[in-house]
Amino acid sequence: MMSHGTFLELLDLAARERGLRADITLFPQGAFGPDKIDARPVARIRLTPDASVSKDPLFGQILRRRTNRSVYDLSRPVPARAWAAMADAIKPNPLRFGFVRPEQAPALAMHRNIAAEAWRIELTTPRTIMESFDVLRVGAAEVAQHRDGLTLLDPMVVTLNRLGLFDRSKAPAPDDYATTSQIKDFAAKLASTTGFLWMVTQTNDRVAQVNAGRAYARVQLAAMGQGVSMHPLSQALQEYPEQAKPYRDFPEPGGRGTARQTVQMWARWVCVSGESDAAALVLGGLYSGLSCFQPKMGSSTPWLQLRRLRQVIKPLPREQPGGPQDKLRRHRPLGCARSTSAQHARDDVVHECAGPADPPDRSGS
Numbered sequence: 001m002m003s004h005g006t007f008l009e010l011l012d013l014a015a016r017e018r019g020l021r022a023d024i025t026l027f028p029q030g031a032f033g034p035d036k037i038d039a040r041p042v043a044r045i046r047l048t049p050d051a052s053v054s055k056d057p058l059f060g061q062i063l064r065r066r067t068n069r070s071v072y073d074l075s076r077p078v079p080a081r082a083w084a085a086m087a088d089a090i091k092p093n094p095l096r097f098g099f100v101r102p103e104q105a106p107a108l109a110m111h112r113n114i115a116a117e118a119w120r121i122e123l124t125t126p127r128t129i130m131e132s133f134d135v136l137r138v139g140a141a142e143v144a145q146h147r148d149g150l151t152l153l154d155p156m157v158v159t160l161n162r163l164g165l166f167d168r169s170k171a172p173a174p175d176d177y178a179t180t181s182q183i184k185d186f187a188a189k190l191a192s193t194t195g196f197l198w199m200v201t202q203t204n205d206r207v208a209q210v211n212a213g214r215a216y217a218r219v220q221l222a223a224m225g226q227g228v229s230m231h232p233l234s235q236a237l238q239e240y241p242e243q244a245k246p247y248r249d250f251p252e253p254g255g256r257g258t259a260r261q262t263v264q265m266w267a268r269w270v271c272v273s274g275e276s277d278a279a280a281l282v283l284g285g286l287y288s289g290l291s292c293f294q295p296k297m298g299s300s301t302p303w304l305q306l307r308r309l310r311q312v313i314k315p316l317p318r319e320q321p322g323g324p325q326d327k328l329r330r331h332r333p334l335g336c337a338r339s340t341s342a343q344h345a346r347d348d349v350v351h352e353c354a355g356p357a358d359p360p361d362r363s364g365s
Contacts, residue, residue, distance in 0.1 A: 005217070025043065073192070107251060112193065119235050133171070135148065196233075212265065233268060
């Protein structure tokens with residue numbers, strides 16, 4: 001549902017840019033249940049020329065919008081102006097927006113630990129890995145055939161797949177290099193993270209989920225405009241039994257443990273600037289389906305990193321030892337929330353933003 005919301009928000013921004021009013025009615029035939037979707041439409045959209053419609057400056061950031069899954073620079077925390085911009089972008093929505101900053105060391109460590117454990121659980125639970133493998137689309141032909149799922153377009157992997165050397169029939173074992181290397185890599189990314197944000201809704205119905213997706217799109221666009229990039233973390237927010245503890249431990253007051261509030265989005269972020277970081281963001285977007293592509297300047301090249309994951313790709317013939325390898329990461333489309341004014345939700349732990357009022361308090365706690 002979050003991805004539907006992000007799509008609708010981008011559509012609305014584009015319509016405004018062309019002088020059109022987008023009247024969006026969610027679930028015109030009724031919302032489907034909590035367990036699965038059905039054939040009923042998510043939204044009905046009517047575009048009408050309207051000279052009174054104002055353009056939204058966030059439209060200018062759409063082509064720059066992408067997820068940054070690389071190792072971050074600890075010397076670049078999110079600046080105060082970025083918080084104000086993100087808070088202002090989400091004012092129309094009844095959602096709460098919380099964040100933790102570098103000076104809040106205990107809270108920052110808690111977020112890192114929960115994210116690391118949730119990632120380990122996902123990688124060592126065979127059915128969740130196979131869930132990703134089952135919808136993995138390798139190459140343009142599979143993408144065109146299915147029009148859904150996870151996309152992997154790297155030419156090397158596409159070639160291996162055509163040769164029958166890319167194995168998607170079973171999940172790597174917990175102690176396989178395919179698993180342990182990803183856990184290690186993700187730990188390095190978390191260690192380089194100087195802040196986390198989260199978005200919370202009072203309810204968890206389908207409308208709230210879609211609107212949360214619209215909100216996340218706005219937050220991300222506003223962040224890009226301030227030189228801030230982010231990486232959504234979905235694992236601890238998943239609802240399968242193995243994730244119950246990370247789900248429960250998430251440090252959001254009144255969050256997952258209560259019936260009326262739901263954490264819809266959780267992300268790590270960093271302030272980026274300069275040509276090398278811009279290039280890293282572009283590479284991160286081009287290779288978003290490959291967690292082995294970590295566009296960090298000065299690091300080993302993607303081709304060297306492709307040698308990993310021996311258990312994911314079938315062994316090459318004897319005459320071609322040490323062939324390229326790849327590792328996969330499961331990506332789930334997520335959406336999120338909005339907010340505005342700040343209050344200290346917990347002393348020395350987090351900052352919360354709620355309701356259409358003032359920008360976040362940046363005095364520190």
